[in-house]
Amino acid sequence: MDVLPYINEHKKRFLDELFEVLRIPSVSADPKFRDNVIEAAEFMKKKLQEAGADHVTLIETEGFPVVYGDKIIDPALPTVLVYGHYDVQPADPYELWETPPFEPVIRNEKIYARGSCDDKGQVYMHVKAFETMMKTNSLPCNIKFMIEGEEEVGSSHLNDFLRQNKERLKADVVLVSDTSMIANDCPSITIGLRGLSYNEVEVTGANRDLHSGVYGGAVGNPINVLARMIASLKDENFRITIPGFYDDVIEYTAEERAEMAKRPFSLDDYKAELGISDIEGEAGYTTIERATIRPCLDCNGIWGGYTGAGAKTVLPSKAFAKISMRLVPNQSSEKITELFKKHFLSIAPPSVSVKVTPHHGGEPVVTPTDSIAFAAANKAMEQTFGKKAIPTFEGGSIPVIASFENILGLKSILLGFGLDTDALHSPNEHYGLFNFYKGIETIPYFYKYFAELSGSRAPVSQ
């Protein structure tokens, strides 16, 4: 197998095509971008067709459609289901972008645009790797694509989709590039992901905004009360105080933690890159552990009262916050959401009323490291990076991974090529040209080794 000549010959066009889809503001969270989300789906459909996929179609859901396409070269061969998403996070705050989020540019060998890494850049590597294998007659196994449009809003219709399309999605493994590596010279494969419980809280005091002179000091102020409630959710060791929160958390042995600590990491570089003087987090754990194998609680947004210029002496009637928790095996999103809701309501003082509205959640994931697919991913990485990949836990969430297992009975391989510093979900998101092309080069080797290693085993029948 030698895919590099084809990739090198077409690398300019591959990038032009990626730019084309990056220009589409497919923000699934915001109804005003509805048409753009559909446009991005149509783009993916067209490109899968051009690359040589069969049965390419947009499968409707109650939300945005799933782009499906496949190439079954021989029902006797194993089948890989490629998953990715064509939707992106909101780009605000726009004013913090150095160049507009939906006008991709190259700076310092990196592609700057919303979605450049998460996940358009990464999913498009798969489309182009598929094209490369098709055009060079080197596709060694069957392939199915499912590219969804609601990952950034919790994949809320995907479980129904999986249930309704079990037959069509039959495969041996799911391959996903929506995670990161340690560094460009330090390849890694993600073996664990955190889950998520995302909630919105509303604290109401008086039935109207009040004059802060007339009422200040005598009535509960929803902002102060909300601040107090949020502050009380962690103790002085930054342990979360919700009763039962840690009950199901897997504690790793000293040996396992020592193994994880071998991953290269410089706290000084970490702080310098983020521009912070110091870190903060749960006592007794390292920074990497805090961000991967430990659960956490963060406010993602807060608002209430007067937020305009100057001074308005008001006690607001309401204050709001978005509060999310990242979960680890074996916490359950549903259970934690219930515990959070119950606890948050219980700590509300009688001076206010409190409402808790759960948004989306997702289950934490651990992928097996003793599978053929994992071995194939390892070999592919070693082939193109020239060194062995390190297995890593990652802090983000891809809720659908748990669904693949629960609904389709499929394990996933999390073969990501991004970097933690790519500013995912942030202004100035970017993706290295190195990473984009290295992904297109590495993916075909995964298929090659997966087919080879699967040789003696019976694949699913197509």
Place this chain on the structure above:
Amino acid sequence: MDVLPYINEHKKRFLDELFEVLRIPSVSADPKFRDNVIEAAEFMKKKLQEAGADHVTLIETEGFPVVYGDKIIDPALPTVLVYGHYDVQPADPYELWETPPFEPVIRNEKIYARGSCDDKGQVYMHVKAFETMMKTNSLPCNIKFMIEGEEEVGSSHLNDFLRQNKERLKADVVLVSDTSMIANDCPSITIGLRGLSYNEVEVTGANRDLHSGVYGGAVGNPINVLARMIASLKDENFRITIPGFYDDVIEYTAEERAEMAKRPFSLDDYKAELGISDIEGEAGYTTIERATIRPCLDCNGIWGGYTGAGAKTVLPSKAFAKISMRLVPNQSSEKITELFKKHFLSIAPPSVSVKVTPHHGGEPVVTPTDSIAFAAANKAMEQTFGKKAIPTFEGGSIPVIASFENILGLKSILLGFGLDTDALHSPNEHYGLFNFYKGIETIPYFYKYFAELSGSRAPVSQ
């Protein structure tokens, strides 16, 4: 003196004129209403002229102009300086108004509009009381008007104005209607006001918004940190924890507090009117005390992170809050602002950086109750309400009152006709028709008694 026939004859026109100025959105805080603020000043100028004032002019300041006008009937008589303001608070949130804030209407015998009470409605009573005395030849002393346009943004240019116009503003007392009474059947005169220290704080974590999965649990989240810092500003007894904060607070004796407690007050009515299940405030003090003779700390606004619809899994780079403190005698606004700033910076953890920006402040006030002017106000109230007024402390701030004393050497009389429930600074601000007309009726008696009681004393020379 019998002013009622004239007032009754013209009451419809008085109200029409008030409606006219209420229709002008003279929001001093918002630059987009600049022309409207000037328009309101011009309106007051025209109406003072029509009422018979001399030397009516707009005196320029570095901000909005002060409307000045006077009537010196005899330099040997005492002189009253009437103070009020023609600017109003911002009307947002607009969506909570039952009828638009700048389209005054009468509902249930009340005028609904931004500024209907604070302070256009109250200042206009003085203009119409003046007209009434002029037209009925009953003005018993000299009168000077100064109506400013920056009260709602901290009267920041008024001290310069007072210094530059000391001669022009010479008087024996300042008369102000910008406060409230206990109830329509329970007249009161305000003898104390709280001061103000208003600050904006900015908490910065990482140099960019971060993906909450990748970084959550490992770095300081500015929202969580801000919540923690705000929560720590009060202890479990709702005492403010800023070192030195209470050092200069006047503690009242048991006898004085017993006297204050005679003021009619129903906690059940108070809670019902606000729609709250319970109050909260400093341990050891009553609700009225908490709202008047005790200082307090409140967040007037808070914002940071994602505040749109749905879920965005972001750790924001920054979070902000507006934090103000109401001050009581003998606290100093400047000193408390310094203490706040120093303390707030000192409690910032090393995971964030914090900036504190003071907005405007104002000094607390106590007015004398043994003066001729206070006696005159008492007699005027008794005359028109048929019962004695109760002296009360009020929770709001009128920073200029301290300046009258410090710069002009003048004490003030706080003869307000509003009610605490008039929704000042809130949506659906209103002012009773009873209160508007009762004010116009009462004010001339203040002049009458003030002139009579001053008879034997030498007034300032004009």
